[in-house]
Amino acid sequence: MACKIYVEVTARFDQEGSVIPENIIWEDGRRFEIDRVLDVRPAASLKAGGCGIRYTCRIRGRDTFLFLEENRWFVEAKKAQRR
């Protein structure tokens, strides 16, 4: 089952006030660059349990959801990834 992991994110704020995430920094310090943001919409995460603005991000060729919940970011991670 997936779990909710809050992550550190670096993001760019453009002139219009939109927020575009650029990097995700994993718990162990690894940095993942977001190659492209494919979609942005409000959505719930049933897997991780939460809701917010959902960014569909392409990271190293794979599509991942990144959620902005109020003012915190989280991802849906597999349990194994946590260790």
Next chain:
Amino acid sequence: MRGDSLHRVILHADLNNFYASVECLHRPALRNLPVAVCGDPNLRHGIVLAKNYPAKKFGIKTGEVIWHARQRCPDLVVVPPDYSLYLRFSRLARKIYLDYTDQIEPFGIDEAWLDVTNSSSLYGNGEKIADEIRARIKYELGITASVGVSYNKIFAKLGSDMKKPDATTIISPNNFRDLVWPLPVSDLLYVGRATEQKFRRYGIKTIGDLAGASQYFLHFILGKWGDILWSFAHGQDTTPVAPFGEEGIIKSIGNSTTTPRDLENNNDVKLVIYLLSESVAARMREHGFKCRTVQIHVRNCDLAVFERQGKVATPTHISSEIALRAMELFHANYRWEKPVRSIGVRGTDFVTEGTPVQVSLFINEAERKQKEDLEHTVDGLRQRFGHFIIQRGIMLKDRKLTDLNPKEEHVIHPETRRC
């Protein structure tokens, strides 16, 4: 078409098992287990506030005490409420409604009426809008809603109760006799326990019975409410859905609490009344109001409730004046046959702070001004250093009773037109 009640399109959206749904969304592991959101039993708030569908299957009811619910379902998962989270979801749902209309009237934290009469040309008919709203709530918030679609508020509300969860029910002028009239009369808004009992005496059990009764007769037994309920039963309710934001007009400010132990005597009650009055007065000052009427709400340990209200001599937001009036009301109306379980203080009948008042020869206005200044100072101190930085001496008499900060800790549900 505006103003023509027959053509209004009113939706009533009800977020299903709201507290429990939000909790289950955030705790995926609990989703298929019976879950109940309950208050803290140690503070004697241990009743079921909401439950999910698996818990409902065990016959668990909202308002039931925890131990009773556990007898029916020993594996019941009990979670504490997180009001700030529920308020966030309520706000998010309202944001979705705002995409379709600006006439949104919230009814509690999880329900709202929407008048979409004038949006139909943009977004399709009532059913289409209702389905879209449901789909968005499910997708964007991860919880479900039931929506009633009708041509008046009363039937829209009944509709949202008919099919759950995640369903749209349409009550039209053509089908309301089949759908609404077989329902028990107590399902109708404003028919509470007392009215239901009265109706039962005259053999009125369903909404259809009510519709079939003579209006003259209903007026005779219930006064003007008889006429109103009769017109509700016929779908002739024409009350408008308030425009968004208008619910912000504050008509009263109140705080209440169920105390950690029963209150046994006037001194106990005095402590709690002072505690609540301070919060009520501080909140009135925050909004720039003074009240002309003080209300109290008392529930004894058998759960019997009464409310009383009385005028104050001059409009006030001084906590000691509110507390004194509340105590007077309490003394005049309570005979101490039973200990008191919960108590509430409310200020109402507002004037704005700057309204000129007739000063009295018999009231020391200079002293009142001093008291006002003092309370403003206390507000300032508390804002900077926290609630417990300064307190009345009386609060130290029983720390267990007074160890709460009603202003911040007691979230009052955003009930319509109350604050």
